[in-house]
Amino acid sequence: MSTPVTDRRPPTAAGPAAPRRTPPTPRTHRWVAVRERVAAAGFMAPAVLLVTLFLLAPFVWTIHRGFFSDTRTSPFSWFDNYALFASDPALARSIQNTLMWVVGTVALPFVLGLAIACMTNAGRFSRLARLCVVLPYALSGSAVAVVWNFMLTTDGAVNQVLTGMGLDSLAQGWLLTWPGNTVVMILANAWQATGVAVILFLVGLQSIPPETLEAGALDGADGRQQFWHIVLPQLRPVSIIVIGMSLVNGLKSFDLIWVLTQGGPGRATETLAVSMYNETFLELRPGAGAAIAVVLTVIVLAASWLYLRRQLDVKGE
Numbered sequence: 632m633s634t635p636v637t638d639r640r641p642p643t644a645a646g647p648a649a650p651r652r653t654p655p656t657p658r659t660h661r662w663v664a665v666r667e668r669v670a671a672a673g674f675m676a677p678a679v680l681l682v683t684l685f686l687l688a689p690f691v692w693t694i695h696r697g698f699f700s701d702t703r704t705s706p707f708s709w710f711d712n713y714a715l716f717a718s719d720p721a722l723a724r725s726i727q728n729t730l731m732w733v734v735g736t737v738a739l740p741f742v743l744g745l746a747i748a749c750m751t752n753a754g755r756f757s758r759l760a761r762l763c764v765v766l767p768y769a770l771s772g773s774a775v776a777v778v779w780n781f782m783l784t785t786d787g788a789v790n791q792v793l794t795g796m797g798l799d800s801l802a803q804g805w806l807l808t809w810p811g812n813t814v815v816m817i818l819a820n821a822w823q824a825t826g827v828a829v830i831l832f833l834v835g836l837q838s839i840p841p842e843t844l845e846a847g848a849l850d851g852a853d854g855r856q857q858f859w860h861i862v863l864p865q866l867r868p869v870s871i872i873v874i875g876m877s878l879v880n881g882l883k884s885f886d887l888i889w890v891l892t893q894g895g896p897g898r899a900t901e902t903l904a905v906s907m908y909n910e911t912f913l914e915l916r917p918g919a920g921a922a923i924a925v926v927l928t929v930i931v932l933a934a935s936w937l938y939l940r941r942q943l944d945v946k947g948e
Contacts, residue, residue, distance in 0.1 A: 736881030744828025768826030776890030
């Protein structure tokens, strides 16, 4: 006699049915996108406002002022202020000095910073040596100028040391003749600027994987070959930063020159930044000063853009 088959599955607990989600409509998507854009604009508005007020607006006004002369009879002068670069010998010398500053302030901190970083990367007295090199970077440009003025004047420390060593023929007025005065000021700037280059290169050296150096040594590469083919290529990002900073600082250098020579003797040691100050506030020709400021800004932006575009272009590697 067959027994009926019963369902032994436990009874399911009956509960409230889960609510069904309605898919978002295109109108909802648009509303969310608009709300996110408004929120992003609200966060960016203070920064944009500050940049506009303190950077873009003065630059636009400077461009506008460069087309006006400083006389009441003919205020609008077209490109007369820019023509001074071809007719004024002081501005021609200023361009020469600016180019010298750019070359010196880029090459010296880069070469010295890389060499000092490599020599002090590992050693018993490396920390003390790095401190001595980096310490001048903590000083202001005016303080550095005061120190070097004490050394470079006619009766300064350098000439006294040369005289005491019997080298009277080498003693001279270091800040009185061109181009020697520009060269010694570039050296003073390099004495200060090398510190930050050392710091950046040390960071780059310590981030190089030691396995790459060990692999190069196993392949028979000596120290010079490891530096040129392993270390230096891996320091390329740091090199871009060092050269970019040095380039901009060399183009806009002012405080060191002004404290040491005030652009003199005459106007022999002026750079474009010093000429801009001299024309605007001492010669009382703000139109010419505005034109120099515009030219200097264009040079800085163009040089920085060309350099960074060439270095950061991955497709060109």
